[in-house]
Amino acid sequence: MYARLKKRLQNLMRRSRRTGALLGCSLAACGLAGAAVIAAAAAPAAAASQARISADSAAAAASQARISADSAAVAAIPTDITAELTVATSAVPAAVSVAQPVATSAVPAAVSVAPSIVTAAIAAAAPFQLDKDIVPENAQSGAAELAKNADCVVVGRFSEADRMVPTGKSAPQGRLVNFVQTFTVRKLIKGNAGGQVTVITTGIEPLPPPSQLEANERYPGAWATGPDYLLFLRKLEGSDEYAPLGMLQGVYPIQGGRTISIEGKGFSQLNGLPEPGLQNIINGLLGQE
Numbered sequence: 001m002y003a004r005l006k007k008r009l010q011n012l013m014r015r016s017r018r019t020g021a022l023l024g025c026s027l028a029a030c031g032l033a034g035a036a037v038i039a040a041a042a043a044p045a046a047a048a049s050q051a052r053i054s055a056d057s058a059a060a061a062a063s064q065a066r067i068s069a070d071s072a073a074v075a076a077i078p079t080d081i082t083a084e085l086t087v088a089t090s091a092v093p094a095a096v097s098v099a100q101p102v103a104t105s106a107v108p109a110a111v112s113v114a115p116s117i118v119t120a121a122i123a124a125a126a127p128f129q130l131d132k133d134i135v136p137e138n139a140q141s142g143a144a145e146l147a148k149n150a151d152c153v154v155v156g157r158f159s160e161a162d163r164m165v166p167t168g169k170s171a172p173q174g175r176l177v178n179f180v181q182t183f184t185v186r187k188l189i190k191g192n193a194g195g196q197v198t199v200i201t202t203g204i205e206p207l208p209p210p211s212q213l214e215a216n217e218r219y220p221g222a223w224a225t226g227p228d229y230l231l232f233l234r235k236l237e238g239s240d241e242y243a244p245l246g247m248l249q250g251v252y253p254i255q256g257g258r259t260i261s262i263e264g265k266g267f268s269q270l271n272g273l274p275e276p277g278l279q280n281i282i283n284g285l286l287g288q289e
């Protein structure tokens with residue numbers, strides 16, 4: 001009985017070893033299969049991971065390229081920025097520094113000019129000095145302006161020059177002197193002149209030859225005493241004395257009962273006018289018709 005039990009025990013042991021071996025094989029097979037399954041499952045994941053790594057690498061390369069490009073751009077930009085900043089920085093302080101002196105200098109200039117203007121105005125308003133000043137030309141633009149700006153318009157005749165007063169000034173042709181003449185008024189067309197007025201005219205001594213036309217026109221000197229004249233007169237500043245307004249523009253000799261306009265100086269509208277009609281013509285120029 002003991003022998004049978006022993007045999008059965010041995011058979012169980014052999015069977016157990018064979019089952020264990022089979023189980024081991026099965027486990028080994030399962031292990032291999034599992035590994036294969038794991039490997040098969042892991043392969044796509046690894047491939048995907050590798051793809052992601054490759055994509056990340058490409059992205060990193062692209063980013064690096066962009067960084068390189070940006071670095072190149074940054075390397076180029078500082079020059080422009082520096083130039084622009086330099087220009088802007090130098091321009092702004094320059095403008096500010098220029099504006100300040102200009103503004104500062106402009107104000108004192110205006111302040112300093114104002115007294116000069118006042119001084120000039122005072123000087124212009126100063127009385128005419130016979131022994132220092134010359135008669136101003138005061139050119140007029142036309143016959144109407146001449147009539148409007150004249151203090152008086154008269155018809156009459158000159159007397160001989162009363163005086164010849166040196167001014168202390170000179171022209172290329174000689175000394176400048178003021179001639180003082182009395183004008184006897186025969187007809188008053190405009191203004192408040194009395195029966196006689198004193199007329200001042202600047203001339204040159206010695207008298208220039210007729211060829212010195214410009215000098216003779218600007219400084220005509222004393223007027224001839226023969227004919228009558230139509231005169232447009234203006235008072236000299238701060239004085240009761242008169243001078244022809246516009247120089248030769250304000251003097252029209254009358255010959256044969258008609259006015260004569262001095263060629264190149266007088267106004268044609270006032271040439272050849274009959275003496276009896278002068279009042280109406282002057283009134284027309286003044287807009288008093």
